Amino acid sequence: LQTLTAGKQVEGRCTGKLNLVAGCDFNTGNYREYARILKEFGIPNTILADIAESFDSPCDGSYHVYPGGTKLDDAADSINGKATITVGPYATPKTFTWIKDNYSGKHVSLPMPMGIEKTDAFIMKLSELFGKPVPESLKAERGRAVDALTDSHQYIHGKKFAVYGDPDYLLGYVSFLLEMGAIPYHILCSKGSKKFEKEMQALLDSSMYGKQGNIYMGKDLWHMRSLLVTDPVDAMIGDSHGKFAARDAGIPLFRFGFPIMDRVNKHRYPLIGYQGVVNMVTEIANKFIDIKDETCEDRFFELMR
Structure with missing residues (x-):
């Protein structure tokens, strides 16, 4: 951005656009969801x-060199935007500081909009920055997401989870789990900061379901494996690297985040926004139902769950 925008700022000019910096996120479904919401x-x-x-x-039968992307002219002119939002404050701290010092318009740093509460905050900030009412279509989406959470609540409530990954994703996972009445029990971050640890602790303290949560900073998945043996949980959330620990512990791994190298098409399913809420809760609840069906006695094998 520093190179592309050099000499491009024009006093008094405003593109009227929102600039969105999505942080360190390789889920293409998330980018499409941001674009759709906007x-x-x-x-x-x-x-x-x-x-x-x-x-x-x-895959249309033709080879295209460098498909898609953001036009360089648009990136260069972004310095004259109406507002800039950076998503994922722990992935974009230096970028946000530089944008505040150099970009026109308003500047906002927000957490990844994962779960109902954080998505609400993202939606309301868009409404505030551009003076637009929340579209009825998004209100309906929110209602469907809440309905999906309600329908799935009985399968997830009270379950203990181990989560690991980057700070911004971890805050999203834990916020979502607390909304479901699940217990984020082991929270492991290999590269977090004291600031992140303090924010995570405050998030845990905000809910009765977070009281049992334990934060492990600067630890790796070998440490997580030990935790799963000595203090078991019901499931894990994270990328593909956790599959070995999950296998040893005999628990399911819900593959969210990056990288996911042992499953197909996961990068196409958004985790952000209200649709992301539906995607996550559907995958988690249905897996627990599968486990129930696969392990129950014949007399408890029901058509309806």
Whole structure:
């Protein structure tokens, strides 16, 4: 951005656009979900940088060099935008500082919009920045997401989870689990900061379901494996690297985040927004139902769950 925008700032000029910096996120479904939400609002935007088509282009019989992406002219002109949002404060601290010092318009740093509460905050900030009411379509989406949580609550409530990954994703996972009445029991971050640890602890303290949570900073998945043996949980959430520990512990691993190298098409399913809520709760609840069906006695094998 520093190179592309050099000499491009024009005093008094405003593109009227929102600049969105999505942080360290390789889920192409998330980028499409951001774009769709902004389209529902009718907010012109530049995503810096949009990897959706570059990393997930269609198979149409022709080879395209460098498909998709963000146009360089749009990136250069982003310095004259109306507002800039960086998502994922622990992935973008230096970027956000530089943008505050150099970009026109308003500047906002937000957590990844995972779970109902954090998605609400993202939606309301868009409404505030551009003076637009929340679209009825997004209100309906929220209602369907809440309905999905309610329908799935009985299968997830009270379950203990071990989660690991990058700080921004961890805050999203834990916020979502607390909304479901699940217990984020082991929270492991190999590269977090004291600031992150304090924020995570505050998040745990905000809910009765977070009281049992334990935060492990600067630890790796070998440490997690030991925790799973000495203090078991019901499931794990994280990327593919956790599959060995999950196998040893005999628990399911819900593959969210990056990288996911042992399953197909996961990068196409958004984890952010209200649709991300539905995707996560559906995968988790259905897996627990599968386990029930696979392990129960014949007399408890029911058509309905």
